[in-house]
Amino acid sequence: MQNADYIIHADYIITMNHDFTVIRNGALAIQANKIADIGSLDEIAKKYSSKNIINGKNTAVLPGLINTHTHAAMVYFRGMADDLPLKEWLEEHIWPAENKWLSPEFVSDATELACLEMLKAGITTYNDMYFFEDASSKAAKKIGMRAVLGAGIVDFPTVAGNSVDEYLSRAERFIKEWQGDDLIVPCIAPHSAYACSPETLKKVKELADKYNVMIHTHLSETKREVEEIKGKYGLTPVEHLKKIGLLDENIIAAHCVWVDKKDIEAIAKHKVGVSHCIESNLKLSSGIAPVPEMLKAGVKVTLGTDGAASNNDLNILSEMSTAAKVHKAASNDPTALNAKTALLMATRWGADALGLGGITGSLEKGKAADIAIMNLDKPHLTPLYDVYSHIVYSARASDVETVFVNGKLVVDKGRLSTAEEEEIMAKAREWRCKIK
Numbered sequence: 001m002q003n004a005d006y007i008i009h010a011d012y013i014i015t016m017n018h019d020f021t022v023i024r025n026g027a028l029a030i031q032a033n034k035i036a037d038i039g040s041l042d043e044i045a046k047k048y049s050s051k052n053i054i055n056g057k058n059t060a061v062l063p064g065l066i067n068t069h070t071h072a073a074m075v076y077f078r079g080m081a082d083d084l085p086l087k088e089w090l091e092e093h094i095w096p097a098e099n100k101w102l103s104p105e106f107v108s109d110a111t112e113l114a115c116l117e118m119l120k121a122g123i124t125t126y127n128d129m130y131f132f133e134d135a136s137s138k139a140a141k142k143i144g145m146r147a148v149l150g151a152g153i154v155d156f157p158t159v160a161g162n163s164v165d166e167y168l169s170r171a172e173r174f175i176k177e178w179q180g181d182d183l184i185v186p187c188i189a190p191h192s193a194y195a196c197s198p199e200t201l202k203k204v205k206e207l208a209d210k211y212n213v214m215i216h217t218h219l220s221e222t223k224r225e226v227e228e229i230k231g232k233y234g235l236t237p238v239e240h241l242k243k244i245g246l247l248d249e250n251i252i253a254a255h256c257v258w259v260d261k262k263d264i265e266a267i268a269k270h271k272v273g274v275s276h277c278i279e280s281n282l283k284l285s286s287g288i289a290p291v292p293e294m295l296k297a298g299v300k301v302t303l304g305t306d307g308a309a310s311n312n313d314l315n316i317l318s319e320m321s322t323a324a325k326v327h328k329a330a331s332n333d334p335t336a337l338n339a340k341t342a343l344l345m346a347t348r349w350g351a352d353a354l355g356l357g358g359i360t361g362s363l364e365k366g367k368a369a370d371i372a373i374m375n376l377d378k379p380h381l382t383p384l385y386d387v388y389s390h391i392v393y394s395a396r397a398s399d400v401e402t403v404f405v406n407g408k409l410v411v412d413k414g415r416l417s418t419a420e421e422e423e424i425m426a427k428a429r430e431w432r433c434k435i436k
Contacts, residue, residue, distance in 0.1 A: 002029075002036070002047060003049060003050065004031055004048040004050040005030050006030040006054060007028070007050040007053045008053075008371070009027045009055050010061040011024065011060065011376065012024060012026070012060040013062075013363060014062040014063075014343075015038070016348045017362045017363070022387060026040055026061075027040070027043075029044055030407050031407075034407060035367055035369050054373070058376045058377035060391065062343075062372050062374065062391065063362050063363050063370060063371065063372070064347075064371060065122045065124065065125075065316040065346050065350075066316070066346060066347060066350030067118060067304055067350075068252060068254075068273070068350050069129070069216070069306060070114070070128055070314060071306070072110065072115070072136060072140075073114065073136065074094075074307035074309040075114040076109075077097060077308070077435075078312050080094075081309070085285065086221075099158065101435060102159045102160065104132045107133075107135040107136055108135040109139075109427045112143055112424045112427070113425065113427075114308070115143040116425075117308075117315075119143070119145060119405075120400065121314065121317060122397065124360070124372065125145070126145070126148070126314075127148040128149045128150055129150040129254075130152055131159070133150065134178075137178055137181075137184045140183070140184060141184055142418070143410070143416070143418050144406075146368075148186075148354050148355075151167070151186070151187075151188055152167070153188065153196060154191045154195045155195060155196055155197055164203070168203055168207060172207060175213055185213075188207055188214075188215055188216070191217065192219070193225075193237045194225055194228050198233075198240075205245055205246055214252060214354065214355055216252050217251065217252075218254045218255055219238065219255060219256055220256050220258045221256075223258050238267060242266050242270070248271065248272070249272070252273040252275055253267070254274075254277060254306070255275070255286070257286050257287040257288065258287060259289070259294075264297045267294070268294070268298045271300070273353025274294060274299055274300070276301050278303075278323040278326055280305070280306035280311050282326070283311065288327075300349050300352060302349050303316055303350065304319070315397050316346050317391070317397055320346050321342075323337060325393075338388075339386070343388055343392055347361050368406050369404050371403065373402035373403070374401070378399060380394055
């Protein structure tokens with residue numbers, strides 16, 4: 001018998017491996033930070049013992065969900081300027097608020113709240129774009145969350161920097177400091193083709209290639225953006241990035257709402273990961289991304305929440321459900337985005353798009369123990385015929401009761417175990433009083 005740090009039993013283990021294996025009456029063993037073994041309850045019980053056994057009657061175990069596009073610290077601006085067009089919302093409300101309030105302390109406190117919200121919703125990894133990412137890193141590390149954190153780059157001065165060279169210099173220092181960490185993955189995040197000149201984007205590409213890190217950017221989010229880039233450069237935003245040399249498998253592009261057939265072909269050819277942020281796009285009336293067309297072309301589409309200032313929550317379960325339903329209605333095809341594909345977008349494909357496919361995204365022997373356990377003993381989850389359908393169309397964030405990240409128990413019986421929830425929320429209320 002081998003000793004395991006934890007043994008988890010469940011009625012359903014949804015592996016999201018390449019065979020889409022679902023193990024009924026299954027179990028998995030955790031040793032150190034990894035999944036040591038996975039199989040039927042009988043198989044695991046014969047090989048492993050543990051002082052920490054999580055029994056799972058009426059439970060489902062699934063890979064930790066992955067949020068491939070957000071601005072975590074913007075959770076402190078949740079509900080501050082709703083029901084406005086994107087340009088007005090961003091330029092007249094959000095940017096002025098950021099210029100007034102943004103600081104390492106703000107970002108650290110807000111990131112703790114965002115991580116608390118995401119972990120309790122079963123999200124174990126998120127991909128961020130913001131400023132003062134060193135503060136974000138320390139906060140995410142403290143809470144125990146896996147994060148790909150993008151140092152923000154724009155062409156204009158902000159409280160985080162006065163010039164492109166300053167942003168790039170800070171990004172390089174950030175990458176050097178955090179590269180190789182077990183939870184924090186640094187990347188570089190040019191805001192968009194309209195906020196960064198071609199010269200800036202080329203410098204970003206050089207820096208990303210130098211350190212072999214991901215590039216995280218907004219792309220073709222609004223019709224206005226496409227018109228602006230076409231007016232400046234005579235190309236769509238996708239064509240523009242292709243000409244500069246940014247399109248490759250090391251880029252994650254958020255939104256991709258206003259893309260045509262030629263754009264989709266380029267995205268697919270260059271293996272660009274796409275983060276589909278359906279609820280933010282709907283709320284800001286940005287449009288509906290042609291996800292079924294992208295999937296048919298072979299694009300690896302994933303799911304993001306965007307920031308809580310434009311969503312207004314950080315809930316990938318909700319994004320799955322909304323995306324699957326909206327694309328059925330928009331295409332007049334109930335098979336356009338099925339439940340299994342929606343969960344794939346939120347797990348394994350999300351990890352692949354962030355360059356973390358060998359680490360997380362599915363429940364497989366040797367991968368990091370990033371795990372969410374869901375309580376199925378609820379009226380809205382009874383009876384159960386198809387576990388994929390249940391998770392995508394019926395499950396809620398509050399159904400997640402236990403979460404592991406990198407083998408560490410971070411949510412236990414619905415409560416964060418790495419920090420005090422009350423303290424995190426009290427700080428958020430204090431900031432709200434200042435901001436209001």
